Amino acid sequence: MKNLYFPIQGELEDVIEETPTIKTFVIRPEAPIGFRAGQFMQLTVPGLGEAPFTPSSSPSVTEKMEISILKTGTVTNVLHEMKAGDTVGLRGPFGKGYPLDSFEDKEVLLVGGGVGLAPLRSLIFGLFENIDKFKRVSIKYGARMPEELLYRASYDEWSKKPKTDLTITIDVPAPGWTGKVGLVTTLLDDVDVDKSNSYVVSCGPSIMLKFVTAKLLEIGFQPEQIYLSMNRKMSCGVGKCGRCEVGPYYLCKDGPDMNYAKVQDVPNLFS
Amino acid sequence: MAGPVEESDTVTLRLRRENQPFKYAGFRATQSLKPFLFVAKEKVAEYPLPVGSETLPAVEPVTVVGAAACDLTALKTLDAVFMSEEETDCFYAERRENTLTISMECTEPRDTCFCTMLGNKPYADGGFDMNLAKAEGGFVMETGSEKGESIVNEQSGLFREATSEMIAARDKAREASLQKVREINRRFELSRGRQEILKEAPENPDWYRHVKTCIECAACLFTCPTCHCFLLYDQRGADKFERLKVWDGCVYAGYSRMAGGGTPRALLVERFRHRYTHKFDQIVDRYGIEGCSGCGRCIEACPGKIDMREVFKALESMGSALKAAQGAGA
Numbered sequence: 001m002k003n004l005y006f007p008i009q010g011e012l013e014d015v016i017e018e019t020p021t022i023k024t025f026v027i028r029p030e031a032p033i034g035f036r037a038g039q040f041m042q043l044t045v046p047g048l049g050e051a052p053f054t055p056s057s058s059p060s061v062t063e064k065m066e067i068s069i070l071k072t073g074t075v076t077n078v079l080h081e082m083k084a085g086d087t088v089g090l091r092g093p094f095g096k097g098y099p100l101d102s103f104e105d106k107e108v109l110l111v112g113g114g115v116g117l118a119p120l121r122s123l124i125f126g127l128f129e130n131i132d133k134f135k136r137v138s139i140k141y142g143a144r145m146p147e148e149l150l151y152r153a154s155y156d157e158w159s160k161k162p163k164t165d166l167t168i169t170i171d172v173p174a175p176g177w178t179g180k181v182g183l184v185t186t187l188l189d190d191v192d193v194d195k196s197n198s199y200v201v202s203c204g205p206s207i208m209l210k211f212v213t214a215k216l217l218e219i220g221f222q223p224e225q226i227y228l229s230m231n232r233k234m235s236c237g238v239g240k241c242g243r244c245e246v247g248p249y250y251l252c253k254d255g256p257d258m259n260y261a262k263v264q265d266v267p268n269l270f271s
Numbered sequence: 272m273a274g275p276v277e278e279s280d281t282v283t284l285r286l287r288r289e290n291q292p293f294k295y296a297g298f299r300a301t302q303s304l305k306p307f308l309f310v311a312k313e314k315v316a317e318y319p320l321p322v323g324s325e326t327l328p329a330v331e332p333v334t335v336v337g338a339a340a341c342d343l344t345a346l347k348t349l350d351a352v353f354m355s356e357e358e359t360d361c362f363y364a365e366r367r368e369n370t371l372t373i374s375m376e377c378t379e380p381r382d383t384c385f386c387t388m389l390g391n392k393p394y395a396d397g398g399f400d401m402n403l404a405k406a407e408g409g410f411v412m413e414t415g416s417e418k419g420e421s422i423v424n425e426q427s428g429l430f431r432e433a434t435s436e437m438i439a440a441r442d443k444a445r446e447a448s449l450q451k452v453r454e455i456n457r458r459f460e461l462s463r464g465r466q467e468i469l470k471e472a473p474e475n476p477d478w479y480r481h482v483k484t485c486i487e488c489a490a491c492l493f494t495c496p497t498c499h500c501f502l503l504y505d506q507r508g509a510d511k512f513e514r515l516k517v518w519d520g521c522v523y524a525g526y527s528r529m530a531g532g533g534t535p536r537a538l539l540v541e542r543f544r545h546r547y548t549h550k551f552d553q554i555v556d557r558y559g560i561e562g563c564s565g566c567g568r569c570i571e572a573c574p575g576k577i578d579m580r581e582v583f584k585a586l587e588s589m590g591s592a593l594k595a596a597q598g599a600g601a
Binding site: 001002003004005006007008009030031044046047048049050051072073074075076087089206231232233235236238239240241242243245246247248267268269271 | 521
């Protein structure tokens, strides 16, 4: 018999400061954890509680896991004070993960905002590791300010990967910034992926998902082509505690990435 | 052993204190079977502990006497949630395994009872270990499981063959009770399915009328035999950290509020509606059964006098009116 609610221990091997509000936690779990890109973990701050995060590291690495986390609530505020050597708890992985098989022979457009690039990075690694199976990887990413751009040191390397392109924008002009300015949706105005043979995966704040989805539909994508990393409060991770429901689905079991065609009629989808 | 005991004017299912008499009230008790299987607050983990040495439930066998047919119906929802997904909640499963259920038939249904509207009856067809129907000079007892059967075999001195008169009297009482529940609910009968009514009218203005007297007390949720939402809650224990599984309720604003403040149900009317859509739409899609047993506890417990049957009736007629208006406008 298995106890679904028991967290295994993980040691924080390193804490990397990515931006003023985002840190990457490098965790070595007591036992290896295999996951598919897009699946998520429940991370425990001992004595305080859990919060759900999708790993940002490669799904092919099981003995070590990286999770990039925005400081934004009770659990993450304390997490951001933790140091290498501290202990956390882990349950998971939960959820279905991205449907990588159906992306084969297709162009994959990734649209991320802010810390939303964190879950997408594990997908990016997954795509890079089998790049010959996919036609193209096109990454569109935006953050509020230059210093909020996540994984800045990797952009050059990613852009140089075969079949890959990366475009970055920041929301408002900033001193010294010579790149694109505007919300991430503006990067979709002249998107050149093959709409008849592609999938889109988007991750970011709910309000961004709402406008990205509207934009994608406006420029001719079909609801079936769009996968959204939805946001809902979670607790159990196994479809029992009730709170992460989106229409007839539980994000923790059926998501957290949902095909837009399945959920488009759900009230308050993006709140 | 637990059973129906009298407590401040009501009869509730409780673990019996020494020699406390059981009371056969003739209808379902104030408290359902749920708290015996899905405990209101339970320690489900201690940590840190090495992998493989996690806490597993230590459960004492319990016999519960006096569960009503609606209580047994409600277990179908709880079983589906806690036991039939790929992941079984070992705490629920262990308690389920270690609970002997002796049900009792309802002979005096209350005006809040509506089991018949859910296709059920005030007496159980199955789902019990043993079932009791009050009859002249004792009870007519039926077994419904191997566990129940073996008790009868072990304690054969307590039982004798029921006479045909007793069985006829039981059947008569059953029929009378069934007709009574049907009569009580005549005015709430719907001409369409509940799921259909909910699906066609997410924006039905009638929600706003019914939610007016809701004070977010969650009495409907906590007395409900099928409501199963919970929260995992961590705290410091004596020498380890502890994780508790505690009942939660979708009527609370904090239930679905995320870090950063976002929530899909900021308005009370949205949370109120959610309780209906979860039970009669989403659970139906997910498990193929309605998440309600028709026990009527939510009606009885509500200080705002909200009656689920009236809500559906009103939604249905408002829904039809809206449809007709749309048709006329087209």
